Amino acid sequence: MSGAERTRTLLGPVDPARTAVVAPPLVSARELINRAGTTETVAGRRRVHPNRRLVLAAGTLAVAAGAVAALQPFGRRPPDVPGGTGSIAGTVLVPVSYQFDTDPPEAGPHLRALAGKIKDADHEHLGGRYTYHHTKVWGDPVMTSADGRHQVAFAGETKVWQAADGTGSQINTQVEPQYPDQESRDYWQRELASRPALGAAVTPAPVPLPPMELTPPSADPSRLRELLKVELGPGAASKEVSTLYQRFVVPRAVRAAILRVLADVPGFRWRGQVTDRAGRDGVAVTFDDREHDAQSLLIFDPTTGELLAHERLTLSPVRISAYQLILEAARTDRMG
Amino acid sequence: MGVRVGPPEKRGEGWFTGLYAAEYANVVRYGLRRLADADASAELAQEVFVVAWRRRDEVPDRSLPWLYGVARRLLANHWRSRRGVPDVLPITGADLARVASSSGADTTVGVADVRAALAVLGELDQEILRLIGWEELTVSEAAHVIGCTRATAAVRLHRARRRLAAAMSERPAQSRHRPVLAATREEL
Numbered sequence: 001m002s003g004a005e006r007t008r009t010l011l012g013p014v015d016p017a018r019t020a021v022v023a024p025p026l027v028s029a030r031e032l033i034n035r036a037g038t039t040e041t042v043a044g045r046r047r048v049h050p051n052r053r054l055v056l057a058a059g060t061l062a063v064a065a066g067a068v069a070a071l072q073p074f075g076r077r078p079p080d081v082p083g084g085t086g087s088i089a090g091t092v093l094v095p096v097s098y099q100f101d102t103d104p105p106e107a108g109p110h111l112r113a114l115a116g117k118i119k120d121a122d123h124e125h126l127g128g129r130y131t132y133h134h135t136k137v138w139g140d141p142v143m144t145s146a147d148g149r150h151q152v153a154f155a156g157e158t159k160v161w162q163a164a165d166g167t168g169s170q171i172n173t174q175v176e177p178q179y180p181d182q183e184s185r186d187y188w189q190r191e192l193a194s195r196p197a198l199g200a201a202v203t204p205a206p207v208p209l210p211p212m213e214l215t216p217p218s219a220d221p222s223r224l225r226e227l228l229k230v231e232l233g234p235g236a237a238s239k240e241v242s243t244l245y246q247r248f249v250v251p252r253a254v255r256a257a258i259l260r261v262l263a264d265v266p267g268f269r270w271r272g273q274v275t276d277r278a279g280r281d282g283v284a285v286t287f288d289d290r291e292h293d294a295q296s297l298l299i300f301d302p303t304t305g306e307l308l309a310h311e312r313l314t315l316s317p318v319r320i321s322a323y324q325l326i327l328e329a330a331r332t333d334r335m336g
Numbered sequence: 337m338g339v340r341v342g343p344p345e346k347r348g349e350g351w352f353t354g355l356y357a358a359e360y361a362n363v364v365r366y367g368l369r370r371l372a373d374a375d376a377s378a379e380l381a382q383e384v385f386v387v388a389w390r391r392r393d394e395v396p397d398r399s400l401p402w403l404y405g406v407a408r409r410l411l412a413n414h415w416r417s418r419r420g421v422p423d424v425l426p427i428t429g430a431d432l433a434r435v436a437s438s439s440g441a442d443t444t445v446g447v448a449d450v451r452a453a454l455a456v457l458g459e460l461d462q463e464i465l466r467l468i469g470w471e472e473l474t475v476s477e478a479a480h481v482i483g484c485t486r487a488t489a490a491v492r493l494h495r496a497r498r499r500l501a502a503a504m505s506e507r508p509a510q511s512r513h514r515p516v517l518a519a520t521r522e523e524l
Contacts, residue, residue, distance in 0.1 A: 014451050
């Protein structure tokens with residue numbers, strides 16, 4: 001092992017930004033270009049507009065088209081492109097429909113019942129040096145029109161093969177644009193319909209993963225409560241459950257323990273049977289964070305108790321802010 | 337981590353927007369590792385990209401080390417302007433209990449030991465270790481950030497690793513039980 005590799009092994013676990021979630025840029029690329037043109041010095045600190053979204057100025061089609069080209073480098077055209085070459089198409093995201101849309105019951109009893117009846121998942125009968133996760137995410141960052149009304153973001157798919165020591169390989173693929181509402185789709189299609197064609201297809205290159213500590217989650221309730229940060233509330237716990245399922249292939253005993261831990265977190269509501277964005281049957285719980293006008297949604301496999309999806313929505317209006325789908329979790333001896 | 341870019345003559349707003357989208361988070365994380373708060377890190381990243389736009393013809397295809405180099409110089413100017421003011425290192429990820437145990441003697445110490453030992457090293461030692469260990473650059477890329485040759489960076493890394501090991505072995509036992517919450521950074 002080289003000095004660089006040993007350094008990463010030693011320092012990686014104490015990296016203060018390793019798990020940090022970086023908020024979307026406060027200012028757009030266009031604004032930075034303008035700033036570069038109007039200032040001569042750059043060392044000073046500067047307060048910026050408190051807009052936490054990547055804003056594209058209306059009418060700056062060149063900038064927007066550039067963003068499209070950069071964010072969608074693989075030339076994949078969604079099947080519902082109504083316009084000509086280079087138009088920005090993609091799908092409109094609709095909220096998941098709940099069995100119990102109004103007056104949902106408390107989730108606790110239902111989560112405990114689910115924990116008591118879950119079965120083995122397919123991966124529990126597989127061996128393999130690597131864990132394999134195939135996930136799809138959308139919503140970070142979201143590009144917003146200058147008037148703040150129209151959003152677009154590109155979904156991304158990630159495939160990760162990871163050994164017990166953290167080494168492995170990762171492939172990231174930027175896929176289709178998606179919109180939180182039809183008006184946003186109409187806006188971005190109209191604005192960008194006449195732009196040149198996107199770049200030629202590029203095969204995404206695998207990224208080697210350096211060693212890192214991966215401590216599999218324990219079924220011990222107290223350790224799970226700590227790991228899932230339940231003391232910070234249902235919103236934080238939802239995020240941590242999603243992170244855990246995207247990082248580990250979670251055994252049945254731990255899955256059951258997670259459900260029981262969540263059952264004891266006040267605030268979760270039972271939404272009953274749902275269908276996730278990948279078309280899979282699931283059961284769902286939500287937490288309404290009224291203070292932040294946000295809802296957290298967790299969708300579990302009703303047979304195995306595995307997490308299928310985690311979503312964030314705004315409550316008024318009800319609209320998708322971000323989603324993560326866990327499309328596959330498995331074990332394998334081969335990468336790629 | 338890198339972003340594919342076109343030749344310099346094609347570096348217009350589209351190229352810059354793509355670069356910004358691709359590397360903004362990495363540059364913010366660079367700041368988070370060296371500053372105390374997220375807002376300052378975001379502001380640092382903005383300034384880095386302002387410089388990148390101004391000097392877009394100089395930005396190499398493998399852009400991230402170049403961007404880190406700009407961030408490093410901006411931070412140096414910032415710290416010089418605040419001479420004598422301690423910088424509080426952000427300490428997060430406290431749930432990481434131990435370092436990986438599969439690769440030799442380096443891994444037999446606790447997280448608090450590593451943080452404490454890193455904090456007592458000189459700035460150049462810290463920076464080469466952070467660039468390799470946290471930004472996950474190669475030695476050649478770290479050399480670009482620091483502004484030296486690859487051979488010099490390799491020697492600096494070797495010496496920094498040796499001093500880090502010495503600092504860890506000299507740490508008193510109490511450090512293994514008390515997380516380091518803040519450290520005074522040496523001036524550049």
